[in-house]
Amino acid sequence: ELKVEQNPLFLSMQEGKNYTIYCNYSTTSDRLYWYRQDPGKSLESLFVLLSNGAVKQEGRLMASLDTKARLSTLHITAAVHDLSATYFCAVEPGNQFYFGTGTSLTVIP
């Protein structure tokens, strides 16, 4: 059974701190996606990582992909309150999407 596991499930962090969310997956996938979902809202695509070693950055968020380890990370730098949301990773083997359980991030002033 294909699994996509995110770690941690819940994260409470202070403004200004750094932290990393981990996404492990159990099957081969050339692509990995990161999404953000605000409470009661829809999903927003953040990153698409297409190859081993890919790194993408947008503002305070940086995502990386290690296809050999089947691991992606989402690093948060100097967190601000606006980053509070749930973050999902997803893989796409064979055109099907499998999502992680999500990491609920709360940034405390």
Add this chain to the structure above:
Amino acid sequence: DSGVTQTPKHLITATGQRVTLRCSPRSGDLSVYWYQQSLDQGLQFLIQYYNGEERAKGNILERFSAQQFPDLHSELNLSSLELGDSALYFCASSPGTNLNIQYFGAGTRLSVL
């Protein structure tokens, strides 16, 4: 605003009924995806269409069906509804290129009573 339109926003119906959810993709996008989000199951991929043809099928029940029309809008039909079908249903669209960035609609919240 993602440019993806889903209707209706909310739907309340009874068990055993049939409903249709509608999705209009962003202008120019050829791919449409349907997802279900619930507390029990999390985010589940249901089905993908590309330019009118089914491209990939995920955890879609036999009671559910979908299609993409020549104007590229898509409909998700849910029949013989059960309490457990209550969920948020999202549609997303993408250009269909290799990059595959998806743009999500606001979702349809389905409540089966």
